[in-house]
Amino acid sequence: MDMKIMTPGPTMVRENVRMARALETTNPDLDEQFVEEYRQLCLKIASLLHTKSEVLILGGEGILGLEAACASLTEPGDRVLVLDNGIYGKGFADFVSMYGGVPVLLSEPYDRAFSPEVLEHFLQEDHQFKYATIVHCDTPSGILNDVHALCPILKRYGILTVADSVSAMFGEPLDVDRAQIDIVCGGSQKAVSAPPGLTIVAVSEDAKRAMRCRKTPIASFYANLSAFDGYYDAKWFPYTMPISDIYGLRAAIDNIEKDASVLQRHAAVASAVREALVSAGISLYSKDGFSNTVTVFRVPDGVCAKDILERMRRVHHVMLAGSFGEFAGKVIRIGHMGENARPGSVLAVMRGLDETLSALGAEVSETLAETFLRVYSGDNYGDNG
Ligand SMILES: *Cc1c(COP(=O)(O)O)cnc(C)c1O
Secondary structure, three states, rough: OOOOEEOOOOOOHHHEEEEEEEOOOOOOOOOOOHHHHHHHHHHHHHHHHOOOOOOOOOOOOHHHHHHHHHHHHHOOOOOOEEEEEHHHHHHHHHHHHHHOOOOEEEEEOOOOOOOHHHHHHHHHHHOOOOOOEEEOOEOOOOEOOOHHHHHHHHHHOOOOOOOOOOOOOOOOOHHHHHHOOOEEEEOOOOOOOOOOOEEEEEHHHHHHHHHHHOOOOOOOOOOOOOHHHOHHHHHHOOOOHHHHHHHHHHHHHHHHHOOOOOHHHHHHHHHHHHHHHHHOOOEOOOOOOEEEEEEEEEOOOOOHHHHHHHHHHHHEEEEOOOOOOOHHEEEEEEEEHHHHHOHHHHHHHHHHHHHHHHOOOOOOOHHHHHHHHHHHHOOOOOOOO
């Protein structure tokens, strides 16, 4: 029996994506047809993200986008506002310092979405920042931040914004231009449902201007976003593009484009999962800011996270994730993003958890599967679960 990879990234990869990675390859440095295909894919992603910003696909796992944004914008001594309400949120401070910037943390509790009022209040006192960083969905805790409300506030103070949407992009509504995000980062292995290996970035004109106006050179080659300037006219990439990864990404993006109900289905699956857990008496980790791509719940008293994960894999062939940092051992994460956001697959998680929790002696007041089936209101389109 196949294992269901119901983790918050990497996610399950559809067969047509795996097959696209086996297409015949060319020399991506010399074959101008490939530059055209790359460019068309970038334009399609830009249209799905509702942005006029330039989209680039970088050869490197999701983290590369975060580092490239910080490397490209930060000059020694630059003050950077780091919105910290999660592990990835705080993590941006490391990239800022690494490139000589001075991170200023605005820290809020990790179990709530970042409040626009708190941000506004803070900025009234202090807004001398080159840019600010924010995480759209902070995956270890499952918190969704409202980038459409927060980033425009920063822009009003003339602060550029870098948003990590690696685990939200294509699973949550994201209108990059309405949110006025200057650099938004996505990865291939989360809601895109391609294998890990690629970063997607959308870079605004304001961000490009900031890079052009630097007094010091960007202290990186691989993480230098301006290395792509003019690549299309010059028919030249700064480094050899991973062509098979890009063919896989193209198939995954086509799947998303054809799937008219993709965002509604993420929302319907996520809300049914939350309701099933709560009805069973299991606590969700967060108090608000619930994401549609990952649900994080507290391990019931008297049960060990490791035992739940182990039984889910061994008996039910479902892979769930624990978490890390301060959340290790305390919570379990269900990744219902991308190909995982299918009612059939999520129902298998609910049934597996019902059996597992009961076998491990946890008290639950109602079965997860029954509640999920009762309240799930999305369609079953393309359900291969
Ligand atoms: C997955 C993820 C990344 C990429 O990180 P990896 O640990 O290398 O997969 C970046 N940001 C967020 C919020 C993520 O969920």
